Amino acid sequence: MNKPLGKKCPCGGGKYAKCCEPFHLGKALPRTPEELMRSRYSAYARGLADYVATSWHPSTLPKNFSLDDNPQWLQLQLIATGTHGNRGYVHFKAYFQIDDDIGVMEEQSHFVREDGRWYYLEGEVQD
Numbered sequence: 001m002n003k004p005l006g007k008k009c010p011c012g013g014g015k016y017a018k019c020c021e022p023f024h025l026g027k028a029l030p031r032t033p034e035e036l037m038r039s040r041y042s043a044y045a046r047g048l049a050d051y052v053a054t055s056w057h058p059s060t061l062p063k064n065f066s067l068d069d070n071p072q073w074l075q076l077q078l079i080a081t082g083t084h085g086n087r088g089y090v091h092f093k094a095y096f097q098i099d100d101d102i103g104v105m106e107e108q109s110h111f112v113r114e115d116g117r118w119y120y121l122e123g124e125v126q127d
């Protein structure tokens with residue numbers, strides 16, 4: 001008999017309910033830049049604009065942020081991550097699809113922790 005195991009998390013970390021969903025529902029806070037990065041990727045993949053916006057540091061959040069031109073996100077690949085005090089980074093590649101075209105974005109994202117909570121600060125796209 002087939003037994004459903006639940007939805008897969010877009011970030012590739014296993015079951016959604018045990019991976020990024022608690023963050024998206026506000027039941028838990030990411031403890032590391034990597035967890036925040038994964039949850040933000042999953043939020044992009046699931047079209048959760050509010051989560052993307054609230055996990056973005058207010059000082060760098062674009063005005064009128066929306067996911068209107070959000071591509072279809074296919075896969076997240078983490079390359080490196082590190083934390084130093086209240087600063088952290090994640091180097092990653094994210095694969096996406098627009099119509100029939102597949103693309104990849106490679107970025108080094110920077111994170112900052114304030115009052116025990118991690119925020120996305122800014123990213124450098126790598127060519």
Ligand SMILES: [Zn+2]
Binds near residue numbers: 009011020
């Ligand atoms: Zn996840």
